[in-house]
Structures are given as structure tokens and as C-alpha cells.
Amino acid sequence: MSVSKGHVTGVNGNMVNVAFDGQVIKNEVGYISVGGTRLKSEIIRITDGIASMQVYEMTGGIKVGDEVDFTGEMLSVELGPGLLTQVFDGLQNPLPELAEKCGFFLERGVYVKPLPDKEWDFTPVKQVGDRLVAGDYFGTVPEGLFTHRITVPFTLQGEWKVKSIADKGMHRAHETVCVIEDSNGNTKDLSMIITQPVKVAIGGYQERVLPDEPMVTRIRVIDTFLPVAKGGTYCTPGPFGAGKTVLQHLTSKNADVDIVIIAACGERAGEVVEILKEFPELTDPKTGKSLMERTIIICNTSSMPVAAREASVYTAVTMAEYYRNMGLDVLLLADSTSRWAQAMREMSGRLEEIPGDEAFPAYLESRIAGFYERAGKVRLRDGSFGSVTIGGTVSPAGGNFEEPVTQATLKVVGAFHGLSRERSDARKYPAIDSLDSWSKYNGIIEKGKVEEAYSFLRRGNEVSQMMKVVGEEGTSLEDYIVYQKGEFIDSVYLQQNSFDPVDSMVSVDRQRLSFSVLYDILTSSFNLSVKKDVRAFFNELRQRFLDWNSTAESDSAFEERKNAVVSFYQERRK
């Protein structure tokens, strides 16, 4: 394919119009030469022989007539061993390396190779003459905790044969380790690194299957009441200050998955710094190694160029899919998808497209759906399973969930964890509003029992609304007990003490045990005849339950505190 050239004919914000000779592809990447630097940009529209390109950098200093070199490639990422533990920007430039080169600031037009040319211990799994199609792997290297599969490009067409393959031993990442040949005698050299267009979902698996296994987050309200499945999707909308980011950080630490990819998209730089400084110090509860070993961070904070923000979520999900195809469970956390949607809105405005709701482009919903649909659990060709779970935060304007981004997201996700300002103001953690939220996945506890517990919450809430009007005196004893039970669930089970090392993360077994006791309390009726006694009984029971919650299983007092709860309520049982 011939590679075209062009020149700038107009500039409007971060959009540049380019006249080109030869042919160009939509979404092709081109570089604009501005006084010695080359600015990366992508074609987003072609009209009347003019390509409109969004520039991933500031556009100051560009003038009409500046030269543009097209690459003939769509916006791509490099995939290969060495991705883990890295910190990239939205275009996969490793930030620490950029800092070494440029110092404090992100100079524009500086691009660094994403993957280091390190030596890896390569083990071939195919032999000369073996057949290969897109998505097959021909070798493995150990990468940290995982066996990294070296694959042929996912964009490969047709069937190819191995012509030669390197021996087991140390090889550099960029070195040719395999040569393949198709039936017409064309050959291709393959290294350990492949490139993949970010906006094209990675295939190369046998089939997609239903996500059925819960992803444990060690947060009770999520695992028990609002579960997320491995390969599922969920969203966390909430007003500012409700604790979206805190919740995601905790999930990224505790989730029982193999790899976590954090896409900090258009949020505060300070929050990313927190992860950067904190993660290397923390140990993964599952493996005992540093948390960083299972983490990739894609960070395009709010002050970095907007167009790259749009690309960053795709960069992240492409990496997630790549590791999924190695039979791993990957969790992608995107914070926040609203900023990503706003980046689309800015671009759409520059293109002078007809706006939809709140000036978001009309294709907002299909883009959001397209992104979340890249999650899923798949069966690979060798029979093993891999999954990509996507959790996105949404920052609705004014905390109003009726806005387009929240609504479009709710249509496509499998679970909705809505955060409420009231709960966060009352310092109730996590601030997930369990009455508004929902989940379509199966959790760690029987659905029927969870539903029953839920009904107490709902009825308790109804009674409390009523009580505001008629007062405590006007409420029947029966209703009052339901109300107390509802409050009880909230305070001993839904809320967690984030400062308590035991209560802040609760294992599945512990959740099952606590829930069985809770369930027993909810379904029992008690010998209580006056409201004063009811209140005193539940207050005492709550205190005992909370004491038990903060006791570690290994603690000698564990059984004793559990019995303090159980014996207390069983004595009063009818």
C-alpha cells in the first residue's frame, strides 16, 4: 500500500483539515510536522477530498501548508511481553520513560516505544510445518506471575504455516522469532510484539460464553447484593465526592482476578499519583507479590490532550482483550467514562455535527455500547476460559442520573452500583444506594435468600418514609420491627468500616457465614412487645454484630463474639 502525504488547510481547536494526495483510510494515523516536531493525529472524517484529523496534542503553532505524513495504519497499540507494571498515557507512551527524556512536563510531539526491547526466555510451542491462523500462539515467555503467550497478529488473514521458529532460549522482544508462510509462498517475520488497531475488538477465541462466575471484590454489598460476574460489566455513577474513585481503588486492590488495568481517563492527576506511589508497596492478597505486578495503568488525566483521552479507553480495553486470550481473568476499571464521552462531544462540536441530548453526539449510545460489549467471558481454542470485566465510573452533571451518559450506560451494563450523596454525606461507606442499584448476575449467595433480605430493606425504607409523617407513635409494632430490621441490614452488613483492616475486606466464606446469621435474624420473630424494647434489642444486637465484624477469623475471640450475637437473639426468639 502506498503511503500518502498531505498538507494542512485549516485549524480549528484540536481539529486540523488536511488536503492529501493518493489515498487515505478513515481512522488512519498521520503526523503533522510543526517546526521540527511531529504531532500524532487521526483521520476522523473525509469530505470533498479534505481529511479532518483530530490531533492528540495541542495545536498551537500549526500553520496552513504544514506537511502531513500518513502512516497507512489505524491507531494501534503494541502488544507483547513487558506490558505489565507499566504506566502509559492514552497513546501508550510509557510515562516514566517520557519523564526521563523531557523532565517535569509532557512535551508535545515526543513519542517513546511502549515496550522495552528486553530479553525474554522464549519457549516455542509450534514446530516447522504447523498451521497457524489469527489468534494462535506459537510460543510462550514467562512474564512475572504469568505465562505470556506469543501470538500471531489478530489481524492475520487466512491460513499460514510455520517456516522457521526460534529455539528455546533468551530472545529480544523485537527480534524475529518465527517466520510464517501462506499457500502462495508469501512470508512474514514475527517478533514477540504485535500491533493491534485499538478500535477493532480482538477475536481469536472459540466462542463467547455466559458470564456465570462471580468476581469477588470483598465488599459485602457488591458480592452479596449487587454481584458482578467475571466477564460482566458494571457502572458506578455518582456525584463528586461520593467515593467513586475510592471504591474503584479498593476494587482494584481486592478483586480476585489475574490482571487489573486501570484507565484513569480525564480525572485528577493526584489520584493516579496515589496509585503509582501506593501499589508497588502493597501486596496482592492472592499471590503475595507486589500489586503492581498484575497492574497496567493507562493514564490520561484531565489536563492532558482531549483527543488522546478518547483513545485511552480503547487502548486499555485492547490490552485487556490481549491478556484475556491467554486464559486470564482481566478487570478493566475506567474512571471516568463521562470524561471520555465529553471528549467525543468536544470532537463532535468541532466537526459541526448535529448535536443530540445535551450536545452529546447522536452516536454516543452506540459508542458506549460498543465499548462495554468488548467485555465478556470466552472459551479459547484450547478449551480454557478467559474474561474481560469492565467497570466504569460515570460522573453525571449535578449528580443527576437522568443525563445521557448514565442512561446510555445503564442500557448496556449488567450491574448498576449507584452512589448517593446522602449516604456519602452521612459517612456511610460504601455509599452504594442499594435500593436504586441492581445487578443481573448471580452472586455468592442464593438468589432467593438475597431477595428476601432485600424485601426487608425495601419495606424498612417504606416504613421509615411513613414514620417521618406519622411519627414513631403512629407506627404499628410490626412495622416498627421491619423498620429496625431494615436499618440493621444497612448498619451491620451493607456498610463496612474502611479503616478497619478486618472489616474493610471480607472473604467469601466470611460473607456466607455473616449472611446466614443475618438471614436467621431477619426471618425470626422476637418476643418484644413495646417499641422501647425493640429499639434497645436491635441497638444491642447491632453493637454485638459490629464487634464480631471487626474480629479476624484467626482471633481467639472470634467464636466467642459470634456466640454473643447468636445467643443474644436466640434467647428472645419466639
Added chain:
Amino acid sequence: MQKVYTKIESIVGNVITVRAEGVRNQDLAEITTREGTGYANVIKLDGDKVSLQVFKGGQGVSTGDSVRFLGVPMRVSFSDDLLGRIFDGAGKPRDNGPELTENMIDIGGPSVNPSKRITPDKMIRTGIPMIDVFNTLVESQKLPIFSISGEPYNELLARIAMQADVDIIVLGGMGLKYDDYLFFRNQLEASGAMSRTIMFIHTASDPTVECTLVPDLSLAVAERFALQGKKVLVLLTDMTNFCDAEKEMAITMDQVPSNRGYPGDLYSTLASRYEKAVSFEGAGSVTILGVTTMPGDDVTHPVPDNTGYITEGQYYLRNGRIEPFGSLSRLKQNVNKSTRSDHRSLMDAMIKLYAAYKDSLEKRSMGFMMSDWDEKLLK
């Protein structure tokens, strides 16, 4: 060679269009009108049609006026001479001092590499108990003061400017009443804090375009001082005026408005300013305290709402004092342990007492029974 263009094709609002070649995006141009010379910057290029935004506004510009492109983007002079000086939104002196043209630096520069940022852990003493005790201001933090018109937010800022334990204060005023400007000047001069202060002031009667330049000018200067190892505090008032100026310009440019007329890129616009707050490893820091007046005391208005998503907490200024409830400094836990050992318990205990007092007050006003404890609280 710098060519002079004398054919202005259109004048819409503050935006003029001329046909010119070889002009670069965001370059500065000098425009000479009957009323003297002013600046304009390039905001759009389409073939040989160049759109410029005139700082002084489009009023009085003739189609025959001359436009000369300077070939450089908007810049501001940077040196120690800035200290104690007052400038307007175009960077021209507002006091009677000389114009500074040495060591010009670009404004609106690139953002800081997140991997070079450090975890903030030093407090800034402001001498205001409601800030220092309850919601400590931390170096490199960005915090808005949410307030409503009529509240003494400018008095608060002036007080902070005088008392804060920092090396340099940069005060950016946007859409200030002239009286407020004089108030700031007199207060700072009287207290002697002027010698460590630089002011960029846009008053309500100045051209709109200059309003949008004030944060950029202030922050560019602050950033340079920080790189020299100085502890800089940038005070911005009022960011709502800045957003309104952005709105006005976006609408004249025929941009599609998103929410209540504000441009769709409001979040990015604000974020690129606020994110300039940073602490440099081995050098100084920039801390931003900005006033955001909430139209109609509505925190869901696009300006405070977007601000809240960007900043690290907020102060609410109501009835002349900083509200202990709702106000939050997200970084306070980073520094509270190093001030004094009982800082946290003191803070919590006082807040609890105050909350209980509020409850008792409410109880009394509704005519409920009062306990001894309630009486004691109310004393």
C-alpha cells in the same frame, strides 16, 4: 519580514477575519485601530482565512484597520521584577510601572507528567482556623471556595494573601468590581504583603477576552516561580466570571452549547487550569485557591459542578464563615498527622460538639424538651 494586512473581512463579536498566509495557530497579532494598538490571537485557520480574537473587543474596529502578525504566541514576561506589580488581562501594567518585555515565557504550557508528581505532604498555614484546623490546605492542592454573590469571599482571599505561609502570592482577578480591585490593592499595600504579590486583574468593565487570559497568565508565572523552588499560592477570583467569559466567546464563535449555554469543553478548560497545581520534586509548588460563586446558591450549576469534579475538595463560604459541614479538603489526612499529635481528635471532637449544638438549637426552636446537656451545648 512581518506583513501588515489591512483588509478585515468580517467582524463578529470579538472575532475578526482577515486573509493572510503563513500564520500559525494561536499566534499573536497587533491590531491598530483609531483608539490605539491592541492585541489579538489566532483561534482558527481555514485556508487563507484567519480568525482572530481581539483582546479589546470588536467594538470600534474598522474593516480598514491594520493587522500585523508577530509570529509568536501569547507570552508574559517573567522575572523577579514582577513582584509587587499589577497587570491587566493582556499582561500590560495596570500600575504606573514600566512595561516588562524581558524573558518572555509562553502561557498555557504543557501539563506535568503524572509520573513526576509527588504525593503532597506539606500544609500551608493560612492563619484561618476554619481552614487550618478543620480542612487543612495542602501544598499543590487545588481547592475552590464555593460561595454566593454578596459573601465576603474577597475579604477572605485578601486575608489569606496577607497571612499565608508561602513565598509568593499570585492573585488573578476576573470580572472584579473596580472597588474590589482597589480593596485588594489597598489591603495588600497596607499590610506590606504587596512585595511578595503579583496581581493580574481584569475588572468587570474590561474586555471579555482578557478575562479568559487571567488564569493562564497567573499560572504560567506561578509555575516558573515554583520551578525556581518557590512555594507559590495562586488565588483566583471569580472563576464563574471566567467560565461566563468562555461561554460568551463560544457562543459568538457559533459553537454548539451543551449545558445552560456553556461550551462542551468547560470541564477540560477548567481542568487544564486547575491541574497546574503541582508540587515539583526537588523544587517548589503551585497551590490554587479559587472562588467560584454559585449562581442561585445551586451547587449543580455547571460551573461549581464541573469544578467539584476537578478539585480536591471544596470550601463552602456561607453567612460570612466557612461551613464545617460540606467543606472538605481531600488531602488533609496527608498532613494532619504531622501538625500536632492531637490534631485529628481535636478536629473530630469539635465537629461533633458543633453538630450536637446545631441539633440542640433545632430542638429548641421546635419547642422540644431540652436536657441539661442541650442547655450546656447552647451556652
